[in-house]
Amino acid sequence: MPARLTVEAAVAEAAARAPAIVAAQAEVDAARARLGQARVRPNPELNVEVENLAGGGAEGIETTVSLNQRLDLGGRRRARVSAAEAALSAQELRLSLALADLARDVRTSFATAVATNARLELAQANQQRAAELARISEELVAAGREPPLRALRARTALAQSEAALRAAEAEQLAARQSLGVLLGGPVDSTSLIDAEALAIAAGVEPAETLEVRLAEAERVAAEAGVAQERAAARLDPSVGVGVRHIAETGDKALVAGFSVPLPLFDRNRGNIAAARAGVRAAEARREAALAQAAATIANARTALAAADARVRALETAAVPEAREALRLTELSYQAGRSSLLELLDAQEAFATVQSELIDARLARATAAATLTRSAAQ
Numbered sequence: 021m022p023a024r025l026t027v028e029a030a031v032a033e034a035a036a037r038a039p040a041i042v043a044a045q046a047e048v049d050a051a052r053a054r055l056g057q058a059r060v061r062p063n064p065e066l067n068v069e070v071e072n073l074a075g076g077g078a079e080g081i082e083t084t085v086s087l088n089q090r091l092d093l094g095g096r097r098r099a100r101v102s103a104a105e106a107a108l109s110a111q112e113l114r115l116s117l118a119l120a121d122l123a124r125d126v127r128t129s130f131a132t133a134v135a136t137n138a139r140l141e142l143a144q145a146n147q148q149r150a151a152e153l154a155r156i157s158e159e160l161v162a163a164g165r166e167p168p169l170r171a172l173r174a175r176t177a178l179a180q181s182e183a184a185l186r187a188a189e190a191e192q193l194a195a196r197q198s199l200g201v202l203l204g205g206p207v208d209s210t211s212l213i214d215a216e217a218l219a220i221a222a223g224v225e226p227a228e229t230l231e232v233r234l235a236e237a238e239r240v241a242a243e244a245g246v247a248q249e250r251a252a253a254r255l256d257p258s259v260g261v262g263v264r265h266i267a268e269t270g271d272k273a274l275v276a277g278f279s280v281p282l283p284l285f286d287r288n289r290g291n292i293a294a295a296r297a298g299v300r301a302a303e304a305r306r307e308a309a310l311a312q313a314a315a316t317i318a319n320a321r322t323a324l325a326a327a328d329a330r331v332r333a334l335e336t337a338a339v340p341e342a343r344e345a346l347r348l349t350e351l352s353y354q355a356g357r358s359s360l361l362e363l364l365d366a367q368e369a370f371a372t373v374q375s376e377l378i379d380a381r382l383a384r385a386t387a388a389a390t391l392t393r394s395a396a397q
Contacts, residue, residue, distance in 0.1 A: 026213045027130045030203060034126045035119055037204035044115040051104070051111040058104035061097060064089045067260065084275060086262025094254025099247045106241035113234040116396070120230060122202070124393035129199045131385030133207075134214045136192040138378045143181070143188035146371050150174070150181040153367075157360055170360040177364055224395040226313035235306035242302040246295040253288035255280055313394070320391035327384035334377040342370040 025033075035041055065088040072080040092098075157174035161167070193208075200207045226232060260277040349366035352358035 023209075024211045024213055025207065027127055030130050030199070031123045031126045033203045033205075034122055038122050038202070040118050041115070041122060044111075044118040048108070048111050048115050051108040055101070055104040055108050058100040059097075061092070062090050065258075065260075067262070081267040082264060083267070084262055084264040086260045086275060086277065088258050088260035088277065088279075090256050090258045092256060094251050094256050095247075096251045096254070096256060099244070099251035103241065103244040103248045106237065106244040110234060110237040110241050113230060113237055117230050117234060120393050120396035123396075124389045126199075126202050127389035127392070128386050129195070129202055130212065131382055131389065133192070133195040133199045134212050134385075135378050135382040136188070136195040137212065138381075139375070140185075140188040140192045142371065142374050142378065143185040146367070147178075147181040147185045149367055150178040153360070153363065154178040160360075173364065174360060177368075224317060226310055226317060229313040229317070229394065230396050231309045232306065232313050235302070235309040239299065239302035239306050242295065242299040246292065246299060249288055249291045249295045253283075253292065255283060316394045317391070320387060320394045324384065324387040324391050327380060327387045330380040331377070331384050334373060334380055338373045339377055342366075342373045346370040 067084075067086045067088060069084040069086075071082040071084075154171070154174040154177070157171045161171040196207050257278060257280040260279075262275050262277075264273045264275050265271075266273070346366045346369070349358055349363050353360070353363045
């Protein structure tokens with residue numbers, strides 16, 4: 021992995037290595053190969069007939085060599101090619117879906133790793149402040165300026181901050197391991213560059229989303245399947261031309277033939293009915309996908325707007341106010357006008373709003389990744 025990694029670079033790394041993408045690409049390649057095979061015309065048949073082997077001697081033997089070719093008058097090849105083209109289009113959309121899902125997962129995991137970095141830095145700062153305050157409180161108690169209870173409270177705060185630091189270290193390690201799984205390599209020493217909020221396309225129509233387009237492609241493929249089954253019910257004749265050799269006279273004659281199957285029993289009605297039912301099912305799935313896409317996009321936009329508003333409120337008001345309150349309390353404590361408990365409360369309040377800001381930024385990044393996935397085209 022590179023020493024510095026942005027979220028878009030992480031998405032590119034994952035797309036190049038993810039087994040799910042490799043598998044989806046292989047399915048596209050297979051569908052493209054099947055399309056090439058569908059375009060191939062049927063092979064001719066070479067027939068050799070030998071007559072009068074058991075009677076009349078060698079002079080009575082007649083040998084006929086002919087070449088037969090089935091004629092595609094019922095549209096079998098055209099229907100086969102159309103079905104293969106529809107299958108390829110659907111498979112390409114499944115690959116796009118897999119890429120969109122992977123991008124969402126990488127962005128979410130990246131944002132989580134960035135958040136755990138921020139939480140670890142916050143926990144380290146809290147632990148350092150708690151350690152310094154515990155040291156000062158011990159000195160004040162020893163000098164008789166604070167009661168022993170104040171030192172006990174400071175030591176408790178230090179123990180809590182150290183426990184929070186250990187938890188933050190474990191969370192960061194787990195987040196980086198999860199991101200490394202998606203990227204196909206460790207990111208323990210990689211510097212994660214926090215990016216700006218994703219630019220979300222405005223006015224995305226549900227009908228243009230990948231899920232609906234895939235459902236539409238599957239409907240088209242189902243209709244192509246009906247055409248293919250109908251073509252299979254039609255009768256394609258075969259014609260042949262050959263040469264007959266008569267051993268007794270040495271004569272040769274040109275022969276021609278024509279054959280056509282008789283639809284006495286099998287007219288492919290069952291397969292045609294099944295294919296039509298498949299079309300109805302595909303149409304229903306498309307309607308369901310359209311409704312689901314509309315709801316998902318609306319919910320994702322609402323979640324993103326709420327998370328963004330929370331981030332702005334914390335950045336512009338809560339965090340600056342808590343920082344200023346802590347600064348004033350520290351000055352007051354140094355001047356002897358505030359107690360140790362008041363200082364501890366101010367430190368805890370500042371740490372709380374900083375933690376809330378980290379959570380809000382993570383929620384915004386997650387909502388943006390979800391909306392980007394929902395609006396993928």
